[in-house]
Amino acid sequence: MSNTENKYFAPPWMKYPNCPSESLFWKNGSGAEYLLEYEKLDIEDEEYLNLFPKPLVYTDDVKADDSLSDEAHEYLDYEFKPLFVKLWTPDAKPKYSPEYVEDEYIFMYDTLYDDKSNVVQIGVKHYHSLAQLVTFAQMLLSDISSSLWDELKYTVYLNSIYYFFVSDINFVNEILHTGDKVIVYKSDNLELGMNKNDDGNLVGENLMGIAMMQARDEIKRVYANYDLIDWELSGGANSVERCMCNHH
Template sequence: MDNEKYLAPPWIKYPYAPAESDFWKDGSGAEYLIKYNKYVKENGDIEDVFPRAITFTEEIEASDSLSENFKKYLKSDKRPYFIKLWSADAKSKYNPEYVKGKYSIMYDIIFTEEKHIPIGKTHYHSFNEIVSLVKESIKDMNLNADETEQLWDEMKYTVYLNALYYKLANDINFINEMIKMDGKIIACYSDNLEYGLQEKSDGSLVGNNLMGIATMELRDHLIDVYKNYSKVDWTISGKPNSVKRCTCSVHTH
């Protein structure tokens, strides 16, 4: 059995700090990068053990299928630096069918509650505050009303994915819950039918479930990044970003 332990890579030690953040330019961030780079130089690359999180991956080149306005936005200095493509076409990975008894329920309190969300050196109070920030940045592109609506409709799933990452990946407990749900379909129950779903009297579900679908894609990414989390040596890595506790926001239906 491989009992080898490793220094935590930056994207696990500080999951809220994307590579482009000023967090890494001074203070504890800069010190940890120096420590990590020295560790890799002496011990070899460990990305086969801890694949890079989306926060540290290279920018994905936009597909020709994206609108010119979307491609222009991605290159604009108006775009918050932590909003990036997860796929070239900005499409969702999943288009699930919801069969009674074969999906897991997630409640929208995960998205609607106000909770401290750090991103780099900036702090946000809610998922919706991050979404509003992006919507405001679109206004600076001087598009007409129809163009603005079309652009938001095209990019909103990408925005939700990024906002979800910083909302949820900052907590090892939610990550562990996601790992347990590997391969399962997730239905987000919500009054907001874009974010989630509602159950009708006949038992069928109505809604877009964008949050459930995005959470499934986020889950797959987190499983890849955190599959060897137990191999982190916190005695040399310092205090972990979060500690384990009971989490009951998600359960099997």
């Protein structure tokens, strides 16, 4: 359904981008009310979904392949697994293995990891920071086995950073502003990020930087037609865009 200006009623996954379809958020209150209104409009056809594709975090369509252990398969098939353990690729591996060429990458700094100024919401649960979310996930999976955490940790990083960015449309704009640049997550934690050694060379796995690049791809896909949403018709956006006047 569109209005006279060819604007559209917002899909649930963009109205409440931190709430995947299986979240309890949609069972009552504002979530249930919005979903009911959306379903009454009966607008989810091929054209609409081409404009506003469902993000990977909203569905549970990606299934594990045989490269993952039986333990991982069993955990991923568990109906009540945490919402931040959702596959983006069948092998749970990073999409990118970037080359780090001087002047062709940009830094993201690890201050955002501990930043408590923006709560990370996933469904009805709230985390004070990315660090709290990742630490909780590591404890949860490692309690089952350290190998399970090793297999699924990148999946946790990927989901966590996606939810961090989409919690605020200004974060969405910031990550999209990086274009197709390789992202280096600058950190002394050489699993999550990278730093320069005594020879001036970057060292580290940069898993969080790679997750940011993969999340950026998904955000590009999902938010490509954000400007076509009629937020007045949809009851308002979950966050308000600020002026980006200093960006070029």
